[in-house]
Amino acid sequence: MKIQHRASERHVLTVVVDNEPGILAKITGLFTARGYNIDSLTVADISEDHAISRITIVTGGPPQVIDQIQAQLERLVPVHRVIDLTEEGPHVERELALVKVRGTGETRVEALRTAEVFRANVVDTTPESFIFELTGSSTKIDSFVGLMRGLGLVEVGRSGIVGMMRGAEGA
């Protein structure tokens, strides 16, 4: 007998929660306990009184599993609401990356030129290195990082995705 695996689709979920101890463990624990995937997770408190946090989760699974993930999250007492951005329609997804590159001479110039094309900012510089800051879609960051590999890439830090619905309405 062999173990069967199922086809999956990518979804971005926004989860609005009470900012209380253990809430992140509850959410990530729910994903592991029920066998769901987390590709990316970001969290920060967003309200004036620090009482509410917004979590963005990128996950994948067959449609029925995605619906379950949303329902299971909504079942947690500190969760106010869950919005499936992928399901709701047009939305913006952004990620921030810090990319450190080391090099001199022609590769250093080429790195800087590429950064300009991608509209990355230089946030730290030494005679032999840069740290670039880049915001954009994950694919944009992927391709920037891909190009930097040939130009002395040292390390990459990525924030994970935050997302929001387009248009005037709030989540």
Add this chain to the structure above:
Amino acid sequence: MSEERSGAAILVECLARQGVEFVFGYPGGAVLPIYDELFSDTRIRHILVRHEAGAAHAAEGYARSTGKPGVVLVTSGPGATNAITGIADAYMDSIPMVVITGQVPTPLIGTDAFQEADTVGLTRHCTKHNYLVKDPEDLAATIEEAFEIATTGRPGPVVIDIPKNVQIATALQGDGPAPRKKRYQPRMIGAPEEIAEAVEMIAQAERPIFYTGGGVINSGPKATELLRQLQSITGAPTTSTLMGLGAFAADHPDWLGMLGMHGTFEANMAMNQCDVMVCIGARFDDRVTGRLDAFSPGSKKIHIDIDRSSINKIVPVDLGIVGDCGAVLEQMIACWGDRKCRDLGEWKARIAGWRARDSLAYPPGKDAIMPQLAVERLFALTRQRDPIITTEVGQHQMWAAQYFGFMGPNKWLTSGGLGTMGYGLPAAIGAQLGNPDSLVIDIAGEASIQMNIQELGTASQFRLPVKVFILNNEYMGMVRQWQELTYESRYSNSYSDSLPDFVKLAESYGWKGIRITDEAGLDAGIQAMLDHDGPVMVDCQVSKDANCFPMIPSGAAHTDMLLYGDLVGGTMEDEAKALV
């Protein structure tokens, strides 16, 4: 008038205000301040169990039989970890329960202090919600929210972990409810258009079926009445899960018996052949559905559940209604108005045909009592006393479900979701406390009863006349049955060796012990159990190789039931073996 109180005193005051009559618990270092408060409190009765798992199951038994939340109090570390099986059990079966655990003082948390366990971490996925309270100021609001969460929406266990220094430190407690923001609002009623659609589907159905579950019991006795009312105006044949038994009367002509793995032939065939299935407070558990791709292939499905995550979790349905079973049933009855139901004569005739297979028939005992007969006799001799039945887990549990007839709600207490051996005796203790005038019987297996046997002492101490009726087949019968069907009768470690003398064991705890060894003594033994005004343990020695049928083997469809007398190969495909 507000009063400055210690955390422990605030806790006890809150429990009393919640109307808590009993706390099931066991003391230890991290809860001493609370025990000291209980010492002089006259409102709350503490029931000292013999093991913390017993406390949690007793609280479950109390809750399930009374509809009120069960309350548990245990110490930190091993007290909390011992209670976890009962907490997980309550979570699976949606039992309202509030568990207070002691914790090491806040400055010691995270230092691997004596009897420290990360209770909030350990119980995160087997509670509906849990808390670590770090300041007595927050205690009253937390406890009030905990009771609300445990008892409303889909009920479940809530853990409140209270460090010892928080029990001793003081805070001001007012007379009224503590101020808190209301953040838990379960959806209770269905949308009118969904109700109308459901009623229309049922009215059009030629072969309707009601498939009901524990949600109907959890919703309260009114839901049971409403279910019976809706059934009588629609005429729909009705089956139930293990957890839902009693919501519909077992002697009603439209009662199909329990469905699922050990359900009746007629219940499973009707599920398979229906054209409209109305699932009311059940959750399409694997024990109910059998092979999913063959589950009721031709039917339109309506699912009523208070937990939206239950809908479409396993079986996609045509209409999901999120709401409380009782409230939605009431809406449906109102919406049905004075419609007439279709003539279901043809459907009922087909069901009568399946019923004629007499799937619960079993062969006569050769030289031992058949366990099925023992349950039938127990039912016959007790039914006019409307007893509360608890069970352990195994064949005896299924035989109790099959051969004992349940007429009303809150009379049947069994560990369904988690299937916890050792549940029945403590649950019976909790049920007896909540229902002092009821006859409470734990139908047990000789292996399971040993898992919480220490609770015999609890029943003695609190003078609880519970009865334990052991169907002693000298095997972990359910394990033996699977080994017979799947592993060519290689009975690996399923024989109950070195059993105690149950009669002497009972007597040593101050119980009466009775042994029944043959059919001739069966009724007299049961009668002697009933006649004794105190706790009784009956060692009813039954056939060692009886099996529990009908059975849908794992991985098989509803239409592939094994009945008594069917030939079985004794082996199974790996795919089927891999299913639980």
